[in-house]
Amino acid sequence: MIHTPVCDLFQIRHPIMLGGMAGSTSVPLVAAVSNAGGLGTLGIARTPAEQIQPQIGAIREGTKHPFGVNFLLFLAREPALDAALKTRPPVFSAAWARADQDLTSLFGRAHDAGSKVMYMVGTVPEALRAKAAGADVIVAQGTEGGGHVGWMASMTLLPMIVDAVGSTPVVAAGGIADGRGLAAALALGAQGALLGTRFLATKESPLHPNFKQAVLDSDGHDTVLTEIPDVARDNVWPGAMARALRNEFIERWAGREWELRARQPEAAAALQKAQESGDAKNASLLIGQDAGLIRDIPPAGELVERIVAEAGAVLKGRLPKLVR
Numbered sequence: 001m002i003h004t005p006v007c008d009l010f011q012i013r014h015p016i017m018l019g020g021m022a023g024s025t026s027v028p029l030v031a032a033v034s035n036a037g038g039l040g041t042l043g044i045a046r047t048p049a050e051q052i053q054p055q056i057g058a059i060r061e062g063t064k065h066p067f068g069v070n071f072l073l074f075l076a077r078e079p080a081l082d083a084a085l086k087t088r089p090p091v092f093s094a095a096w097a098r099a100d101q102d103l104t105s106l107f108g109r110a111h112d113a114g115s116k117v118m119y120m121v122g123t124v125p126e127a128l129r130a131k132a133a134g135a136d137v138i139v140a141q142g143t144e145g146g147g148h149v150g151w152m153a154s155m156t157l158l159p160m161i162v163d164a165v166g167s168t169p170v171v172a173a174g175g176i177a178d179g180r181g182l183a184a185a186l187a188l189g190a191q192g193a194l195l196g197t198r199f200l201a202t203k204e205s206p207l208h209p210n211f212k213q214a215v216l217d218s219d220g221h222d223t224v225l226t227e228i229p230d231v232a233r234d235n236v237w238p239g240a241m242a243r244a245l246r247n248e249f250i251e252r253w254a255g256r257e258w259e260l261r262a263r264q265p266e267a268a269a270a271l272q273k274a275q276e277s278g279d280a281k282n283a284s285l286l287i288g289q290d291a292g293l294i295r296d297i298p299p300a301g302e303l304v305e306r307i308v309a310e311a312g313a314v315l316k317g318r319l320p321k322l323v324r
């Protein structure tokens with residue numbers, strides 16, 4: 001059993017969090033992680049406002065334990081924020097605000113709704129911005145991670161953010177797929193770990209089975225930081241590219257982003273078709289380098305237990321023996 005102050009803050013048993021991945025989390029996955037003692041988080045950045053309350057209601061039917069909801073702030077619209085905060089979620093998690101967005105008033109509203117605020121960053125200045133705005137927990141996300149990430153690796157970014165934010169708890173994200181990763185994050189000063197890619201390959205994950213298999217097939221060397229998925233979808237992300245599997249879709253457009261821009265509607269339609277049909281070669285598959293550590297598709301709850309047990313063995317068994 002590993003216990004950190006974040007466990008008390010969020011009232012969870014294990015300092016393990018599911019990344020609130022929009023479109024790649026689901027009510028069963030969130031409930032499974034929370035029921036296992038971690039923090040399940042539903043990514044609702046692209047969920048229509050009228051579907052938010054029913055989905056949060058379904059989580060509450062699936063678990064009596066705390067959970068979170070996640071917004072990508074640059075996309076967030078008032079009706080969706082309002083719908084989510086009205087449900088008083090235990091944790092309000094967010095990332096990727098534009099520079100002109102007012103985090104202080106948003107975090108204040110979340111606190112008024114009774115939520116703890118967790119904000120994910122990829123740089124020290126963003127961490128300081130989130131702390132000044134009143135975030136309860138800061139997630140330091142390294143570039144190894146899947147999805148939209150910055151350019152700094154966890155090994156350096158995490159302790160830099162821990163030093164910078166002082167008393168505010170920091171959780172590590174990016175490149176963590178097992179108990180060794182959790183133990184390393186704790187050693188660097190984190191109070192927990194937030195995992196995305198690892199949870200994509202679980203029984204409850206909503207990913208198409210072909211995409212789960214693609215995570216298993218990846219050796220971790222075959223991901224790339226790219227703007228191609230965003231160009232294809234006509235997204236302008238504030239300060240990030242995406243880490244994706246370097247599959248045929250990426251290869252087709254690499255170095256020809258100018259042409260992708262010109263043919264964007266056509267490319268978006270082809271991409272959508274590939275996402276829906278489970279075509280792993282032509283879809284956009286956002287995964288982290290830690291895919292190279294993933295070899296099975298366990299139930300999410302079992303995975304939480306496994307990671308905690310493995311981290312405990314490293315911290316209590318292997319590491320103490322190294323100290324004379």
Ligand SMILES: Cc1cc2nc3c(=O)[nH]c(=O)nc-3n(C[C@H](O)[C@H](O)[C@H](O)COP(=O)(O)O)c2cc1C
Nearest residue numbers: 019021022095145146147174175195196197286288
């Ligand atoms: C498919 C996918 C979608 C993601 N979507 C979101 C999102 O909507 N909001 C968010 O805050 N983070 C999102 N992330 C990032 C995760 O929260 C997390 O930081 C990242 O997955 C950690 O790295 P890892 O994949 O190596 O575990 C996403 C990640 C992936 C892989």
